[in-house]
Amino acid sequence: MASVPPPRAPYAEDPARSRGRKVPEPESRTRTPFARDRDRIIHCTPFRRLKEKTQVFVAHEGDHFRTRLTHSLEVAQIARSVATALGLDADLAETIALAHDLGHPPFGHAGEDELERQMSDFGGFDHNVQTFRVVTKLEQRYPRFDGLNLTWETLEGVIKHNGPVLEKLERPSWSAIAEFDAEYRLGLDGWASAEAQVAALADDIAYNNHDVDDGVQAGLFHLKELLDVPLIGPILAGVYREYPDVEPRIIRLEAVRRMIGAMVDDVLTETRRRAEAAGLASPEDVRNLGGPLVAFSRDMVEDLGQLRAFLMERMYRHWRVNRTRSQARRILAEMFQLFMTEPDVLPTEWFVRSQKRDEAGRARVVCDYIAGMTDRFAIEEHRRLFHLDVWN
Known part of the structure; x- marks a missing residue:
C-alpha cells in the first residue's frame, strides 16, 4: 500500500502566494510558478552543458563518473523526496536543486580556483554568484528580459540556500548580487525558505x-x-x-x-x-x-x-587527481591570459561584448566565456588556440 504524503506544513512556501517575478508575466495555465521555474531551468543552455562538466574527474576520464548534470539530477531527486516527506513544496525544492550548479566552470573545483585566481584583480569569481548571473542575466532566450525571470522564491533559494549572505556583499565578487538586490530586494540578511x-x-x-x-x-x-x-x-x-x-x-x-x-x-x-x-x-x-x-x-x-x-x-x-587539477588550471590560465591580451581571437559574439570596456569589464567577459565551457570544449578550445596542427 502506497504511503500517503503528509499534509502541507504551515511553514511551506505556497506557489499561489509567490512574490512574483521581477518582470511581471501572465501565469501559466498548466503549471505553478515554481514548476514553471523548474521547466525554464531544464530547457536553458547552461543546464545542458552540465552534462560535460565535472567535480572531481574530468569528463573524458570515464563514462560512469558523475557529471554536474547527473549530480544535479540526484540532488533534485533527494530534494523532492525530502520536501514531500516534510510537507513542503516539492517543485520549489527541486527547482533550486536543479539550478544550484549552473554557474560552475569546467574542471570542477580546479576550474573555480583558477578563475578566482585570474579574476583576483578584476572583481573575483564565485560560482554561487555566477549561478545567479546565469539565471538573471547571462542566459538570453526571451524577448522581454535577460535571464530566466524566475520567481522571487527561486532566486532567494539560489543565492541564500546556505544561509544569510548580507555580509558577503562587501566582497568584490558579490557586486552583481548587491546591484540586483538594490533593484529587487531578496532579504539577504535572513535565512532562505x-x-x-x-x-x-x-x-x-x-x-x-x-x-x-x-x-x-x-x-x-x-x-x-x-x-x-x-x-x-x-x-x-x-x-x-x-x-x-x-x-x-x-x-x-x-x-x-x-x-x-x-x-x-x-x-x-x-x-x-x-x-x-x-x-x-x-x-x-x-x-x-x-x-x-x-x-x-x-x-x-x-x-x-x-x-x-x-x-x-x-x-x-x-x-x-592532483595531476588532472594541474592540467586543468594550466588550460584555463593560458586561455584567460591569451583572451585578455588578444581579445580578437574570441568568437565574434564574445569579442563584441568585450569591446568598449575597461580592463576589468573585458576580464569579466572572458571569465563568463570560460566559465560557460564544458570540460571537453575547454580542452578542444585550448588545442585550437595553442597547437598549430589544429586549425578547425
Whole structure:
C-alpha cells in the first residue's frame, strides 16, 4: 500500500502566494510558478552543458563518473523526496536543486580556483554568484528580459540556500548580487525558505555518497578501506554480513543506497524536531528563525566530518587527481591570459561584448566565456588556440 504524503506544513512556501517575478508575466495555465521555474531551468543552455562538466574527474576520464548534470539530477531527486516527506513544496525544492550548479566552470573545483585566481584583480569569481548571473542575466532566450525571470522564491533559494549572505556583499565578487538586490530586494540578511534549505542538504547527501561510489570505481581506494570510517563503515559491514557472496559492485551500490537512506532519515528527524520546538507557523518564521531549520543531527555532522576527511586524504588529494587539477588550471590560465591580451581571437559574439570596456569589464567577459565551457570544449578550445596542427 502506497504511503500517503503528509499534509502541507504551515511553514511551506505556497506557489499561489509567490512574490512574483521581477518582470511581471501572465501565469501559466498548466503549471505553478515554481514548476514553471523548474521547466525554464531544464530547457536553458547552461543546464545542458552540465552534462560535460565535472567535480572531481574530468569528463573524458570515464563514462560512469558523475557529471554536474547527473549530480544535479540526484540532488533534485533527494530534494523532492525530502520536501514531500516534510510537507513542503516539492517543485520549489527541486527547482533550486536543479539550478544550484549552473554557474560552475569546467574542471570542477580546479576550474573555480583558477578563475578566482585570474579574476583576483578584476572583481573575483564565485560560482554561487555566477549561478545567479546565469539565471538573471547571462542566459538570453526571451524577448522581454535577460535571464530566466524566475520567481522571487527561486532566486532567494539560489543565492541564500546556505544561509544569510548580507555580509558577503562587501566582497568584490558579490557586486552583481548587491546591484540586483538594490533593484529587487531578496532579504539577504535572513535565512532562505525551508525548500531552499532542503536543496542545500540534498546537495550534501548526494556528493558525499557519489564521491564514495566514484572513488572506489576509479581505484583511488578499496571498498574495504571504508569499514573503519564512521557512518559508511557500519553500513558496509552490515551489507557484507547479509550478502557474503555478492560481487563487490553490488556491495558498493547497496552500501551507498543505505547511506543515502540513513542521511535522509537523519535530516527528516532533526528537521521535524526543530520545527516542533520552534512552533513555526509560516514561511517567514523560517526566514526569521535565526538559524537553519533543515539540518543534520550533531552525530551525523561529526560522522560526515570524518568521512570527508577520509575522502580528502584518499581521493581529493590523490596524485592522479592532483595531476588532472594541474592540467586543468594550466588550460584555463593560458586561455584567460591569451583572451585578455588578444581579445580578437574570441568568437565574434564574445569579442563584441568585450569591446568598449575597461580592463576589468573585458576580464569579466572572458571569465563568463570560460566559465560557460564544458570540460571537453575547454580542452578542444585550448588545442585550437595553442597547437598549430589544429586549425578547425
